[in-house]
Amino acid sequence: MLAYRHAFHAGNHADVLKHTVLTLVLRYMNQKDKSYRVVDTHAGAGGYSLEGRYAQKKGEFEQGIGRLWALDDLPEPVADYVSLVRQFNPKGKLEQYPGSPAFAQMLLRPQDQLRLFELHPTDYRILESYLGTARGVEVKHADGFDGLKGQLPPSSRRGIVLIDPSYEGHGDYARVIATLRDALTRFAEGVYMVWYPQVTKVEAAELPRRLEALAPKGWLHARLTVQELDAQGFGLSGSGVFILNPPYTLHDQLLALLPWLVDTLGQYDGANYLLEQRAA
Numbered sequence: 591m592l593a594y595r596h597a598f599h600a601g602n603h604a605d606v607l608k609h610t611v612l613t614l615v616l617r618y619m620n621q622k623d624k625s626y627r628v629v630d631t632h633a634g635a636g637g638y639s640l641e642g643r644y645a646q647k648k649g650e651f652e653q654g655i656g657r658l659w660a661l662d663d664l665p666e667p668v669a670d671y672v673s674l675v676r677q678f679n680p681k682g683k684l685e686q687y688p689g690s691p692a693f694a695q696m697l698l699r700p701q702d703q704l705r706l707f708e709l710h711p712t713d714y715r716i717l718e719s720y721l722g723t724a725r726g727v728e729v730k731h732a733d734g735f736d737g738l739k740g741q742l743p744p745s746s747r748r749g750i751v752l753i754d755p756s757y758e759g760h761g762d763y764a765r766v767i768a769t770l771r772d773a774l775t776r777f778a779e780g781v782y783m784v785w786y787p788q789v790t791k792v793e794a795a796e797l798p799r800r801l802e803a804l805a806p807k808g809w810l811h812a813r814l815t816v817q818e819l820d821a822q823g824f825g826l827s828g829s830g831v832f833i834l835n836p837p838y839t840l841h842d843q844l845l846a847l848l849p850w851l852v853d854t855l856g857q858y859d860g861a862n863y864l865l866e867q868r869a870a
């Protein structure tokens with residue numbers, strides 16, 4: 591059953607981390623003219639109203655993009671990310687939040703390709719109507735874990751795969767590992783970016799070490815913890831991104847950035863970050 595809707599969470603602290611890192615990776619790929627393919631295995635709707643009832647229900651974006659929107663002294667990578675959110679809000683007011691397909695589409699060049707998978711029928715329909723006819727883009731109403739096989743390797747042998755499941759049940763953690771194990775046999779040099787939630791589940795805690803064991807040529811792991819768990823010990827205290835074959839520039843960019851994100855997005859004194867890597 592697909593109960594998860596990203597519209598409830600769009601623009602929260604986890605999206606800020608994920609989309610800032612995605613922007614950095616895409617900018618890095620754009621330094622070479624040679625084309626590349628982006629595969630987003632769990633694309634969501636592509637864009638979200640922040641004024642609608644979903645986003646307003648818990649107002650998660652207020653503790654994410656909402657804390658950055660009005661600042662004018664942003665560090666460079668965050669300024670770049672916020673400028674893309676501004677591009678998505680042409681009236682100059684924060685009304686909508688771009689999903690990962692929108693960030694990719696804003697940064698891709700004419701020679702690049704975007705492949706989007708989304709299973710939820712409503713989010714698929716929204717995504718299809720937004721990007722279905724865009725140049726270089728294919729939107730698929732299909733399982734992204736399974737669909738990735740058919741996308742690898744890209745003919746240019748340059749590519750980024752974003753794996754951003756909802757982790758609704760326990761199965762997604764195992765599927766991330768199985769999917770990556772297979773993907774690496776097809777396209778070992780691809781850049782693979784996995785997002786995961788920092789929650790009290792053993793699968794979430796173990797995921798980074800399991801990903802590390804898969805990475806043949808280096809990895810980077812960044813985690814941002816911003817809030818305390820609730821009284822029952824549940825909740826999303828933060829999130830992480832794990833990248834296999836990361837751009838060599840990413841570690842130092844994040845080292846400059848993460849302390850600032852802790853200060854700006856932290857909701858309690860224990861807010862912190864983790865940054866670790868094994869270079870190729």
Ligand SMILES: C[S@@+](CC[C@H](N)C(=O)[O-])C[C@H]1O[C@@H](n2cnc3c(N)ncnc32)[C@H](O)[C@@H]1O
Nearest residue numbers: 596632633634689690708709710733734754756
């Ligand atoms: C965390 S959201 C994606 C957010 C999006 N990547 C972004 O950053 O804007 C996860 C999405 O995956 C979809 N989904 C769940 N299981 C899926 C599967 N097996 N294949 C493709 N999409 C799936 C959900 O409907 C949901 O829209």
